[in-house]
Amino acid sequence: MVGRTLADIRARLSELSVAVGPYRVVSARTGTPPLPVSGMQFPDRETAAEAASVATAYRSALRRYDPRLPVHDLIVCEGAFGTSAVSTASPSLPEYCHTIAGALFEVLSGRHRAVERAVMDSYLSAAEETENRERLCLAMLESMATALDTHLDPAEQADTLLDAAGQLPKKSPGPDPLRDALDALESAGLLDETAVEPAADGPGRRPRYVTLTNYRPSLSPSRCPVLPLVVELLRWTSVTPQVAEAERTDDGWRLLVSVAGDRPADGLSVVTAV
Structure with missing residues (x-):
């Protein structure tokens, strides 16, 4: 790829995430965290907002390979892990x-x-x-x-x-x-x-x-x-x-x-x- 690679973007997300934190990045449409932020937690709203931006860049880069990759409006959500707003259901087949x-x-x-x-x-x-x-x-x-x-x-x-x-x-x-x-x-x-x-x-x-x-x-x-x-x-x-x-x-x-x-x-x- 030209420019920032998917590996670079994933590495940045790992730097931003923490083992346990109150914030998640989820799809505004489904309420679940899509690839590449599935399972990730963040320490504060500002960090989660940056993660949302990074994840959006990741999905845009991945669309080079598959233009049909769904577009998600990513939002920051606060709440207990496992609530409906931050469901950690298994990834869909796609x-x-x-x-x-x-x-x-x-x-x-x-x-x-x-x-x-x-x-x-x-x-x-x-x-x-x-x-x-x-x-x-x-x-x-x-x-x-x-x-x-x-x-x-x-x-x-x-x-x-x-x-x-x-x-x-x-x-x-x-x-x-x-x-x-x-x-x-x-x-x-x-x-x-x-x-x-x-x-x-x-x-x-x-x-x-x-x-x-x-x-x-x-x-x-x-x-x-x-x-x-x-x-x-x-x-x-x-x-x-x-x-x-x-x-x-x-x-x-x-x-x-x-x-x-x-x-x-x-x-x-x-x-x-x-």
Whole structure:
């Protein structure tokens, strides 16, 4: 990007925010804090007002990649955390997709411009065929997964996805980061249900079979874009996972996932059914 990057803007928001504060920045229309101020709190009204201005600049910059990103009039709101005026509901599917896409575009624009261009060409082509906002946001993630899988070798994919995850808010790992990552995808609306089963053997460490019911990103009946799952896992662990043995089910996918894989590893952006 030319000028101030999305990473710069996010860094400024982090500087302004505090762990606990009485002020939030919310959408005047929905009453909820949109990307990139979701979950953020601020110490006083003046700081929150600056955060609103910074967040508006962020969303304007992100519109370079997707002109359909909703426009929110951002306002400062004071109140107890969790009230209706400052709801912390899970991000909508479009907001979640834009969060992941924005971080990836920042990395691609700095080192893989050909991949960035391939993503945009594919996405703009999809935009000519549908006006469904959720379908378009999914198309962006699918285009990214395809471009990374096509143009970058496994090691380059691993580095790119790790750097993208590092630009997103860090999540504190719990006892089961795979379960945490799957819950985040379900909350965002990328799938309906998940099931996790132990696997006797597989690539990497702690291999488990994961069933994704009604997983919405899709390239074909034989190719599953797993980029959102990998990025989400990296947000929790910062360790490259591995996804293998994709199997198409009647209502989704069954994957063999290792939270920690061996680099370089296939199955970071797209997995092909066996």
